[in-house]
Amino acid sequence: MAPPATDTLPQLLAAHSGPDRHYHGLQHIAECLQWLEQLRSLVARPAELALALCFHDAVYDPRAKDNELRSAEWAQAVLQAAGATPDAVQRVYALIMATCHFQPAQAQLPEDGAWMLDIDLSILGASPARFAQYQAQIQAEYAWVPAADYALRRQAVLRSFLQRPAIYQTATMQAWLEAQARHNLQQSLAAV
Template structure:
């Protein structure tokens, strides 16, 4: 849950972002309200406004390597707009929602197509292959930056993920989560931008290894 101050800051950042596409604040705010409501749903324990705020902080440090950060920022806003842990098409539906909500505001088609491609990339289906462009690198690194967080923040993240999958039996969850962690650990590179790799790879691998050990050892899943 974000504070009222952070919520207001996110709203102002949204208005500035849409102003770059010549969308008035009056037209932009209703879409913000829809997004804020989606990310504030009671079953959003991790994929919420706090996650967005953390992604924006990371992306702000990485966007020096891109010429136009606006599509990345729009993709951050929408990448988890549709989130159902029981579904396999969240990214596709989120990309479609972005086009549905932003198109009528006058955001150009080429920008919508670019944002849609970025959102779809957050399915992380090509984990072992370098992303095709710098914007995708930034977005994916921001999305996974939590893996390299301080141990206390990582533990809270792991617990929040478990809460989002509360409907999954414990043994089944442990097996599935362990498989996810092992796939991450098997990757030659967790982060694609040089800065994120240099700062995050070592702590991320330590966090993943510690969680995996806990899952195998029968301790509560964070």
């Protein structure tokens, strides 16, 4: 595979650095990549997962419903132009699409898909201080939504995570983050 076009990294950094990126920006990507580094020995294809993590929020507009698709298509175009194998391109595309967190329960995850989801949701199990910062960052991204509407919608999202039998897909992340994530979510809901 040839290296990606020289303008890919600056474009990706610029996309994640937009002024409207309060949570879905470089800090989130850095945190995801730190988790990947910790989990590398457990992941089947760490390089592909790293690419998927870097691209998974490349397109992010809180008003849009197709962010994952547009991000996956961007990654697909970059990887195809770099000469990646069709299988590798499809795997990265599928990993990014797996981050549509509200898919039907029976949806089949791609290889490393459970790691992709768990790393993306690792923020839910962060320290209380980091979780509070995350909550404020998400609220800033949705500042255009009337406060009462935002509160109702956010409560519904947080409850949906709590209603899952497990927030995390992998036994490793369940052991490391599940209890803290549930505590954070319950505290957040109780504060409203």
